Amino acid sequence: MxxxxxxxxxxxxxxxxxxxxxxxxxxxxxxxxxxxxxxxxxxxxxxxxxxxxxxxxxxxxxxxxxxxxxxxxxxxxxxxxxxxxxxxxxxxxxxxxxxxxxxxxxxxxxxxxxxxxxxxxxxxxxxxxxxxxxxxxxxxxxxxxxxxxxxxxxxxxxxxxxxxxxxxxxxxxxDKDEHDYIVGMISHLPHLIAGVLVNQAKKHAIREPLIRQMAAGGFRDITRIASSNPSIWSDIVMDNRHNLLDLIEDWMNEIRKLTAVLQAGDEQAIHHFFEGAKEYRDSLPSHV
Ligand SMILES: NC(=O)c1ccc[n+]([C@@H]2O[C@H](COP(=O)([O-])OP(=O)(O)OC[C@H]3O[C@@H](n4cnc5c(N)ncnc54)[C@H](O)[C@@H]3O)[C@@H](O)[C@H]2O)c1
Incomplete structure (x- = not known):
């Protein structure tokens, strides 16, 4: 061209x-x-x-x-x-x-x-x-x-x-709406969750300062995107809040299910939870 x-x-x-x-x-x-x-x-x-x-x-x-x-x-x-x-x-x-x-x-x-x-x-x-x-x-x-x-x-x-x-x-x-639903699930919701995790750790670090010192490996992996540009991401989640509100509701349902399993001390269900997540995560295409 x-x-x-x-x-x-x-x-x-x-x-x-x-x-x-x-x-x-x-x-x-x-x-x-x-x-x-x-x-x-x-x-x-x-x-x-x-x-x-x-x-x-x-x-x-x-x-x-x-x-x-x-x-x-x-x-x-x-x-x-x-x-x-x-x-x-x-x-x-x-x-x-x-x-x-x-x-x-x-x-x-x-x-x-x-x-x-x-x-x-x-x-x-x-x-x-x-x-x-x-x-x-x-x-x-x-x-x-x-x-x-x-x-x-x-x-x-x-x-x-x-x-x-x-x-x-x-x-x-x-289609534009299909796009927003997909990226809501795989990108925008994870950004919100990463932000919540970091803010939660910050809150607990007041009581236990070693939390900040020892945050490494897994915590850093799962929260990397919390370091993104706040202006860019505020705009994005405001634009896509319609999809995000549904996805957050669904997320809370999943957390409630997990809470019930932990309250019941159901070891088999916890194992099943991790097994299902690992199986799907391991099957994701590795093109990116
Ligand atoms: N960063 C990512 O991972 C990513 C991925 C895909 C798409 N996007 C999208 O791409 C766009 C840019 O993101 P980025 O990561 O390059 O951000 P960036 O912060 O690196 O760059 C944005 C640039 O836009 C400039 N700018 C802001 N308002 C302007 C205006 N009115 N006129 C001219 N310039 C202006 C800023 O000064 C800045 O240099 C965003 O809409 C974002 O949603 C970002």
Whole structure:
């Protein structure tokens, strides 16, 4: 592919996408914009982008592909701004937000079918943030979900897939609501649970300071994602709270069942609980 790519939000995901696009399509020019000047400077220094632009309007006018990679609440504000700007006729706008329902609804409202917007979510990442952590191989083998509205042609979807081919990800089309339910279960609920565990440990560490000193191995593994960017994750769980409330209810039912088993001292049931979890965990595909 040839043309101009404009990335708004030069963080971990926006920066990593810029690297994959430049690597796969060397004749592309990558422009970038961020609210933080130091991220823009770092992006230029690390050769993540070719040039900065001074405004959203300036980048939007030049672009054949616009990638919005800011926190999800900001994404919606930027989409609204873009909808009143002069864009190239054939521009494709996509995003990287971790929720899709609210974003697709906002896109439908602001672009009203006049611009090709294809929602996107690379299901890969890290608790690290910022362009200094951008990685050409971040998306290797990961699922990368696209949520085009039904009226988007296959031709436009294929074009976006070509732009994203350097991610080496598994590009997969999903309905926006199905997407939000799936990531609610495998990503957003685990983030909440990791946060609860860390806050619980902090509370108990007041009584027993060794808890903090000895937190290692398993505790660190299961709570790694509690180190993620709080702004990004507040936005995500607020967006997907409808699914999360159902999933939390279900989680509490599971905890209640476990509580009953422990109260009854039912050793066989506890063994069965761990056995079932191990069997399913061990059977998960190991592609990521
Ligand atoms: N980190 C992950 O694991 C992960 C994975 C998949 C998708 N996502 C999604 O990708 C998006 C970006 O996440 P990230 O991890 O790269 O975050 P990040 O914090 O590393 O980067 C976000 C960047 O957006 C910039 N920004 C914020 N508001 C802006 C605005 N109005 N205009 C221009 N720039 C703005 C910030 O300064 C920052 O540099 C989020 O929507 C997130 O939900 C994250």
């Amino acid at each position: 040839k043309g101009n790519v404009f990335i708004v939000g030069l963080g971990l995901i926006g920066g990593s996408l810029a690297l994959t696009i430049k690597n796969q399509h060397p004749n592309t020019k990558i422009y970038g914009l961020d609210v933080h000047q130091h991220e823009i400077e770092k992006a230029i220094e690390l050769n993540v982008i070719d040039e900065k632009v001074d405004s959203l309007q300036q980048g939007a006018e030049l672009a054949d592909l616009i990638i919005l990679s800011t926190p999800v609440v900001e994404l919606r504000k930027i989409m609204k701004q873009l909808s009143s700007m002069t864009l190239k006729d054939n521009v494709i706008i996509t995003d990287t937000g971790s929720t899709k329902g609210e974003i697709m609804e906002a896109a439908n409202e602001v672009f009203n079918g006049k611009v090709t917007f294809i929602g996107g979510h690379p299901i890969a990442g890290s608790h690290k943030t910022g362009v200094e952590n951008a990685d050409l191989h971040l998306f290797d083998n990961a699922y990368y979900i696209l949520t085009p509205a039904p009226e988007i042609s296959n031709k436009r979807i294929s074009e976006l897939k070509s732009w994203l081919s350097g991610t080496n990800a598994r590009l997969h089309i999903l």
